[in-house]
Amino acid sequence: MSAVWARVPGSKSLTNRALAIAAMADGVTELDEPLVSDDTTAFANALVALGVPVERQARRWIVTGMGGAPRLRSGGVWCEDAGTAARFLPPVAAAGGGAFDFDGTDQLRARPLRPLIDALRALGATVEPAGDGGGLPFRLVSDGLKGGELTLTSRTSSQYLSGLLMAGPLMANPLTVVAPELVSRPYIDMTIALMARFGVRVTESGPDRFTVHPGRYVGTRYSVEPDASTASYVFAAAAVTGSEVSVNGLGSASLQGDSQFVDVLSRAGAEVTVESDRVTVRGPRRLRGGFTVDMGPISDTFMTLAAIAPLADAPIRITGVGHARLKESDRIDAMAQNLASCGVPVRTGPDWIEISPMDPSPALIHCRRDHRIAMSFSVLGLRVHGLVLDDPACVSKTFPGCHAELARLFGGDR
Known part of the structure; x- marks a missing residue:
């Protein structure tokens, strides 16, 4: 059997971090x-x-950096559904100075921002939220951020810390953030590595203690590697169809923590080959279960495993994913309810889900406008004829070509 090559688009996490840093840089990126x-x-x-x-060409985006402060000092910033925009851009705007009104869709308004709002206030900005003050919309007014030391609640999202660190070089004094109970640590490693690529270093002086000094980013040319979270769907599809799939541009040198998802597939019986810039997965005759795995560090891929877990030969228990209840949907509940609709035995707790073996029955899958729910069940749909998504188009949030690519690779009709 020879491997087929999957077309996996660029990383969302790297693209948006690079955009934010390039916006603050001197020169063109x-x-x-x-x-x-x-x-x-x-x-x-x-x-x-x-x-x-931001000049957007077909395969290249060109950002002319503002060299620190935004060129506009007032206006409205619409974040749509993008949690990264709501969490990365307020620190950037506050560090540069001005008055801005941030808002987004109802789905984004429901996602928490309180730790970031409290941090911006501690650094000298005025933040005036509407409603209960826990999220969007809010008005941000700032003459720049002073820096200093603060403690940041980080048990629900690592994006607050990433946003503050990226804005750190624009602050008047060194910024030190202590982030106890930090979740999704690989995303912080990604942020730090990308900041270094643009010329700014972050130092760590203790557990979950990060310092960034005032400085300047320098515009550069940067190639975005394929999205490891997105690659999880084609790798999982290979695992459940007994196929062999390769993705170029990912591998042992990847900056993305979600590239570790293939290690979980290996535990489930898949044959995995990781090279410096390529990953290949070959599916087993049947998935192997009977294990517990902490997917907290790679929680964006826990749904991929949960969706295919019914096809294993023994139960699979996924732990450490309590913060996934605060994403685009309550992802633990969304997986549990949809799997139950397929007749699959499921048990859940505050931060875990356990799926037992069962031949899933056709069902209507309620995506809850969550791209990762839709894509995960699209993989299961390769084995379960008649599985129907109520909102297949929601995959456009991160992988507009998902259904076409799965059909090309595995002969699906979704």
Whole structure:
């Protein structure tokens, strides 16, 4: 059996981090192979609202950095559904100074922002939220951020810390953030590595203690690697169809923590080959279960495993994913309810889900406008004829070509 090559688009996490840093940099940044999706488009549009020129070509985005402060000092910033825009751009705007009104869709308004709001206030900004004050919409007014030391609640999202660290070089004094109970640590490692690529170092002086000094980012040319979270769907599809799939541009040198998802597939019986810039997965005759896995560090892929877990030969228990209840949907509940609709035995707790073996029955899958729910069940649909998504188009948030690519690779009809 020879491997087929999957076409996996660029990383959303890297694209949006690179956009944010490039916006603050001196000079011009060229981003090759950025992800073009709802979330990255929303992020780029939000930068334009801050006065940052973003030229979008087919396979390259060109950002003219503002060298620190936004060129516009007031205006509205619409974040659409993009959590990264709502969590990365307020620190950027506050560090530069001005008055901005941040808002987003009802789905994004429901996601928490309180730790970030409290941190911005501690650093000298005025933040005036509407409603209960826990999230969007809010008005941000700032003459710049002073820096200093603060403690940041980080048990629900690592994005608050990433946003503050990226804005750190623009602050008047060194910024030190202590982030106890930090979840999704690989995303912080990604942020730090990308900041270094643009010329700014973050130092760690203790457990979950990060310092960034005032400085300047320098525009550069950066090639965005394929999205490891997105690759999880084609790798899982290979695992459940007995196929062999390779993705170029991912491998042992990847900056993305979700590239570790293939280690979980290996535990489930898949044959995995990881090279410096390529990963290949070959599916087993049947998935192997009977294990517990902590997927907290790679929680965006826990749904991929949960969706295919019924096809294993023994139960699979996934732990450490309590913060996934605060994403685009309550992802633990969404997986449990949809799997139960397929007749699959499921048990859950505050931060865990356990799925037992069962031949799933056809059912209507309620995606809850969550791209990762839709894509995960699209993989299961390769084995369960008649599985129907109520909102297949929601995959455009991060992988607009998901259904076409699965059909090309595995002969599906979704």
